[in-house]
Amino acid sequence: ASRRRRNSGGRPHAAPPLRTFFTAAKSFRGAAAIHQRNALRSWLESAPGSEVLLFGDDEGSAAVAAELGLRHVADVPRNDYGTPRLDAIFATAQREARHELLCYANADIVLVPEFAAAVRRLADWPRFAMVGRRVTIAIDEPIDFAPGWDERFKQAIPRVRRLGRGSALDYFAFRRGSIGAMPPFVIGRPAWDNWLVADLLRNAVPLVDATPVVFAIHARHGYDHVAAIFGHSDSADELRTFLRRGKKIIVTTVQKFPFILDEIGDLSGKSFALLIDEAHSSQGGKTTARMH
Secondary structure, eight states: OOSEEEOTTSOEEEOOOOEEEEEEOOOSOHHHHHHHHHHHHHHHHHSTTOEEEEEOOOTTHHHHHHHHTOEEEOOOOBOTTSOBBHHHHHHHHHHHOSSSEEEEEOTTEEEOHHHHHHHHHTTTOSSOEEEOOOEEEOOOSOOOOSTTHHHHHHHHSOSSOOBOOTTOOOEEEEETTSSOOOOOOBTTOTTHHHHHHHHHHHTTOOEEEOTTTOOEEEEOOOOHHHHTTEEEOSSHHHHHHHHHHTOSEEEEOGGGGGGTTTTSOOOTTOOOEEEEOOOSGGGSSHHHHHHO
């Protein structure tokens, strides 16, 4: 079938490119169910005719996929703790997507039609990745997706709002093949988006910041899953507590260790990473030697 059609003035123009969204959701319970349903519906409403791949077999995923007409991919590789692996999701989506333009978005990100318009402007690029910052607000009720929903939704957002950090990116739109192999990152953990931006730049993939033109809304929620493994110690007492509890990632300074090395005992049976927030001569000498 022809990919061209005529507008009301009789002039031919290309049909809007179709795209494949993909994501992995949490269990559809409580506030998470509202946030994720709002996000998924917004993608379908903002880019009509698009495909959505919903990865994972968490509670409610199959039912929501059937209700909204999504493609459900239940079988997802996971890490030792049962968390879905992001590298496998990206690889599967690029292999199985029906369309050449793809977008990964976190399952609680609401997108409005400006997003589809921005992707359309890049549709002829052979390689690209489009990213952007988000605004975080409380969304406690289902969005009414009746005609004009996007304008009503934007008007209801507080005028005074702050963009999220540039290091926290919630969507990546790209052409199939623009993103290559990834390390075994997992869903919901920090830093994978920063690695991906750096990798795209290393491979000379054009990177587009769509923040000025794309309105992306992140539903406010807790981060207990990150707090369980990550700790930033401002004192030796906090460092001692984090080490004893088996935090996987601890941000600290080397000067805190002399106060606790003799009392924390043998930690050879624990697995964690220490990010020492110093870069000068104090990282040498007896203290550093004792830490090894």
